[in-house]
Amino acid sequence: MALVQNQQLNRVVVLHSQHTIGRDKNNTSVFTQSDISRKHAIIFWENNHWQLTDLSSNGTKVNGKLLHRATYTLKMNDEIQFSSKSNDVWTVSNLDAPQCYFKELDGSSTLWIHPDGELLELGAQTYAVFKNLEQLWVLDNGSEEVVLEEGIAYTLNGKKFTFTINEAMENTLLTADITKNACFKLFLSFDEEQIISKIAINDLELDLGNRVFNHLLLYLIREKQKDLSFGVTDTSCGWVYMDDLNKAMSKELLKEVDAYYINTLIHRLRKFLMKLKPYGFLFANIIERKKGQLRFGLSKFEINKERALA
Incomplete structure (x- = not known):
C-alpha cells in the first residue's frame, strides 16, 4: 500500500489506485481550502509506479517546484503541496502497489x-x-x-x-479466460488411498500433489457429477450438507470427522493454492460455501482411476 502523511495535521492517507484530490465531495480525498480546485489532481498506479497529474488552475507543488497540468512520477519522501496553506504539506512515506x-x-x-x-x-x-x-x-x-x-x-x-x-x-483484467478454460483433474490409485490432483490450463499444469484435502475434493466432485447426470444445471448442482459430508468423510478416512476438521482442510487447500505459482490463487474458490453446505466450484473436471501412483 502507498501512503502520504501530513505531520502537522497528524493524518495519514492510503493512496487508491485512482486517487482524486479536490474540493468536490466525490473526490477520494476532499480538501476544503479555497485555492484548491474542485478536481485538483489525481494520483494513480501505472506501470508499477505512482504518478501524480495536476489538473488545477493554480498548480501543485512537488518539493517546492510548481507542477501545472503535467505528470510527475512520485518518489519516496517527496513533499506535495496542493494549496498555499503552510500546513498543507504531504510527504510520501510508502510507494508499494495498491492493496x-x-x-x-x-x-x-x-x-x-x-x-x-x-x-x-x-x-x-x-x-x-x-x-x-x-x-x-x-x-x-x-x-x-x-x-x-x-x-x-x-x-x-x-x-x-x-x-x-x-x-x-x-489485476482486475487478468483472469476470466484462465479460470473458464481450466480443468481440475484427479488421479486415483486402484484402492483410492492415493489421490493426486492437478489443474490443467491449456498446456500448463498446476500440481497440487497427493494431499488429504484431495479426498474432500473427490467426494464433492462425485456429488456434483451425480447431480449433473440427473440433469441439474451446473450453476445449482453439487451442494452437500455439512452433516452428510462429515459422515461420508469419517467413513472415507476411517476416523471421526467434524465441521472443524473440514474447515481445516479447506483452509489448507486455499493456503496451498494462494502460494501455487503462477495461477493457483485464481482457484481459491475451488470449494464454494453457503450456510451449512459446500460444493465443488469449477465446471470442468476429470476423474482418472486404476492408475499406479508413485
Missing part, C-alpha cells in the same frame, strides 16, 4: 489483503478472503461466503470492519 484492506470502525487496526488473496487468523477464528470466478472479493467466515461490498460493516472476531477495494487495474 485492498479492512479498516476497523472503532479502532486503528487495518488488515491488508494480498492481491492473490489472504487467510486472516484473528484469535481462534480464520477467515479466507479471495476472488470468486466473477472476480468479486469474497469473505469466507467458516460457515458461509459473503461477497464484499464497500461501505458495509463486517464482523471479524467480534470487531466491525469496512472493506475497501483498492487494486491495480491490470
